[in-house]
Each structure stands twice: as C-alpha cells, then as structure tokens.
Amino acid sequence: MADSEQATDIDLVRSASQGDESAFELLFERHKLRVSGIAGRFFQDHVEDIVQESFTRAYFALSDFTESAGGSVSSWLAKIAFNTCYDEMRRRGRRRENILSQLTDADVRIIKALTADSRAESVAVSRDLANKLLAQLSAEDRVVLVLFDVEGLSVAEIGQVMGWSAPKVKIRVFRARADLRRILQKFL
Amino acid sequence: MLQKNDENLKKRLDHAGRRVVESTGLSDEAVNAVASSPFFFARIRAEIAREAPNQDFASWSTLRFAALRAVPAMALTAAVSFGFYIYLNGNKSAAPAFSVDAYLGAGGSGIDNLVIAERRLTDEEVLRAVVSRDDREAIK
Numbered sequence: 001m002a003d004s005e006q007a008t009d010i011d012l013v014r015s016a017s018q019g020d021e022s023a024f025e026l027l028f029e030r031h032k033l034r035v036s037g038i039a040g041r042f043f044q045d046h047v048e049d050i051v052q053e054s055f056t057r058a059y060f061a062l063s064d065f066t067e068s069a070g071g072s073v074s075s076w077l078a079k080i081a082f083n084t085c086y087d088e089m090r091r092r093g094r095r096r097e098n099i100l101s102q103l104t105d106a107d108v109r110i111i112k113a114l115t116a117d118s119r120a121e122s123v124a125v126s127r128d129l130a131n132k133l134l135a136q137l138s139a140e141d142r143v144v145l146v147l148f149d150v151e152g153l154s155v156a157e158i159g160q161v162m163g164w165s166a167p168k169v170k171i172r173v174f175r176a177r178a179d180l181r182r183i184l185q186k187f188l
Numbered sequence: 189m190l191q192k193n194d195e196n197l198k199k200r201l202d203h204a205g206r207r208v209v210e211s212t213g214l215s216d217e218a219v220n221a222v223a224s225s226p227f228f229f230a231r232i233r234a235e236i237a238r239e240a241p242n243q244d245f246a247s248w249s250t251l252r253f254a255a256l257r258a259v260p261a262m263a264l265t266a267a268v269s270f271g272f273y274i275y276l277n278g279n280k281s282a283a284p285a286f287s288v289d290a291y292l293g294a295g296g297s298g299i300d301n302l303v304i305a306e307r308r309l310t311d312e313e314v315l316r317a318v319v320s321r322d323d324r325e326a327i328k
Contacts, residue, residue, distance in 0.1 A: 021233070028229050036223040040214030047214065047222045056235045060243050114204040123207075130211035149209045180205040181198065188197075 009073035017062035024062075028055055031077050038081040041146055042089060044131060050088055054081040079161045082143060086162070089139035102132055111187040136183050141176035148173055 005026065007015070012030075015023035032051065039050035058080050065076050103111075111133075113123045134142055147158045158169045214222070309317075 025229050028232065032223045032228070033219065036219045037213070040219045040222065041212060044214065047218075048225055048228070051222065052228075052232050052235055055232045056239055059232075059236050060239065111204070114207060115200055117200065125207050125211040127211055127213060127215065130208045131213075133208050134212050145205075145209045146212070149206050150212075177202060177205060180208070181201040184201050184204050184208075 013062055013065050013073055016059070017065075024059060027058075027073065027077075031074060034074060035077055035081045038078060039085060041150065042085040042142065050081075050084055053088075054084040057084060082147065082161055086139055086143045089142060103129070107132070108187055111184060115184050115188060133180075133183060137176065137179055140172055141179055144169065144172040145176045145180070 007023070007026075009027065009030065012023040012027045016027060032055075035054050036047065036051050039047045039054065043050055054077070058077055061080065065071075065073070071079075107126075107129045110123060110125060110129060114125065134145075137145070143162065144158060147153045147161060153161065155166050155169045155173075158164070159166050162169070164172070
C-alpha cells in the first residue's frame with residue numbers, strides 16, 4: 001500500500017484493471033472530490049448516488065482507459081462523471097413548471113438587477129436561484145453550458161467528453177444560450 | 189439603433205446567463221461532505237459486486253442483440269444485391285447492345301454494311317456498294 005500511494009494514477013489504473021482492489025480504492029480517494037464536485041454541479045440531492053454510479057462505471061471501463069488516447073486519469077474520470085450526470089438528468093427529465101411561480105420576489109429582484117447591466121458583478125446569484133433557472137433547460141443544454149462556461153472546455157474537448165461532433169457542440173451551445181436568454185427575458 | 193439595442197440586450201442576457209451557470213451547484217462544504225461520507229467506498233465496492241454478473245450478461249446480450257439485428261440487415265442487403273444483379277442482366281438480354289447488322293439490315297453479304305459502319309466512306313465507295321448490291325439482287 002505504501003508503494004501504491006506513490007504510484008501514478010496510470011499505474012493504479014493498470015493495477016486495478018488486473019483486479020487490485022486497493023489500487024482502485026486509492027484512485028477513488030484521489031479523485032472523489034473532483035467527481036463529487038461535478039455531480040454537485042448538476043444535482044442537489046442524491047449526489048452520492050451519482051458519484052457511486054460514476055466510480056462503478058469507471059471500474060467496469062478500466063480496460064478502456066488508454067494512455068495513448070491522450071488523457072489523464074483525472075480527465076477520463078471527469079468524462080465518465082459528466083456522462084453519468086447527463087444520463088441521470090435525461091432520466092429525470094426536465095422540470096417544466098412555470099418558472100415565475102417558483103421564484104420569490106427577492107429572486108425576481110436579483111434577476112432584474114442581473115439583467116439590467118452587463119457589468120452587474122456585484123449582484124450575487126444564489127445557488128438555489130441558479131439551480132431553479134437551469135432546471136428549465138434540457139439536459140443537453142445544461143451540460144454543454146457547464147462544460148463551456150464553468151469548465152472552460154473548447155468545442156473539440158466538449159465533443160470528446162460527450163461523444164458529439166464539433167458542429168453538434170456548436171449548435172448546442174448556441175441553442176442553450178438562446179434558451180437561457182429566453183428564460184431570463186421573462187423578467188425584463 | 190434598434191439593432192444596436194437588441195445587441196446590447198443580448199449581451200446583457202448572455203452575461204447574466206453565464207453568471208447563473210457559474211452559480212449552480214453545491215457549495216465546497218457540501219461537496220466535501222459528500223466526498224467524505226462514511227463507508228462510501230464500501231458502498232461502491234458492493235455496487236460493483238452487484239453489477240459484475242450483469243456486466244458479463246450485458247456484454248453477451250449486446251453481442252446477441254447485435255447478431256439478431258445484423259442477420260436481417262445482411263439478408264436484406266443480399267436480396268437487394270441479387271435483385272440488382274438480376275435487373276442488370278435481364279436488361280442486357282432484353283435490350284442488346286447496338287448491332288451494326290440490325291441497324292443496317294442483316295441481308296446481303298454483310299461486308300458492305302461493315303464497311304459503312306466502321307469508317308467514313310467517299311461518295312465513290314457508296315456508289316460502288318449500291319451498284320454491287322443491285323448486281324447481287326439482279327442475279328438472285
């Protein structure tokens with residue numbers, strides 16, 4: 001185990017794929033925070049289940065990981081986590097209730113302040129409000145906006161993560177932005 | 189002016205949208221709490237153990253499913269190819285390629301027809317061919 005702790009992620013993947021459970025546990029320990037962060041980006045409840053599902057998928061895909069594919073173990077696990085979140089969002093479906101009925105007066109005031117000026121940096125958007133607004137978007141739109149705006153991935157990188165072509169990613173980003181604009185415009 | 193206002197509005201909404209997207213998710217404390225929940229790896233190990241037989245079954249099922257879908261597709265491809273082959277060959281026998289004999293009339297010795305078909309004739313050659321044909325018909 002002392003040797004394992006100094007082993008690289010790639011060594012651990014190799015050992016784990018040959019049945020070394022402690023190597024997989026060490027991989028889990030190293031990357032659980034990152035995977036939990038990704039799951040927490042999309043879900044507020046049952047986040048542990050998403051993390052568990054992500055690592056379970058990773059375990060069964062250990063043999064698919066190849067160094068030559070050009071990725072680190074961290075980005076490989078992130079890709080699995082994003083796809084798990086995407087699948088779960090699609091499974092749960094989109095909440096299509098009237099957004100106006102879900103928001104408090106304070107929420108509406110914040111959105112109005114936020115959209116009033118493009119330099120409104122001082123306006124704090126609560127997580128709860130952001131989650132309510134983004135729950136109106138489709139799974140594709142949410143995942144593509146998080147990958148683009150929060151993770152800062154390029155079109156090509158998003159394509160690799162989601163298994164989409166570059167034109168599809170561009171169209172998705174364009175549509176997601178348009179959808180979000182339409183939602184925010186209701187408060188102007 | 190109107191277009192400029194639209195552009196400004198779009199820019200404002202996009203900026204607001206980006207702020208909203210950045211604000212989603214759990215707080216760092218909440219993420220830490222999830223990651224360090226007790227017996228987390230034990231649960232993952234149990235899930236893996238539960239999934240393992242299904243994974244084996246799933247890979248066989250995938251193969252079986254692929255085979256079941258491939259066989260009709262291959263049969264259809266073969267049928268279409270065979271039909272296409274028949275169509276092409278059928279057309280070949282029904283409408284034979286251009287025939288010099290058929291075009292010029294199959295009668296006579298055929299030599300003059302072939303000469304006419306294969307090279308450009310002078311007026312004199314045409315006259316000679318007509319006369320020789322008339323001679324042959326007179327003999328008959």
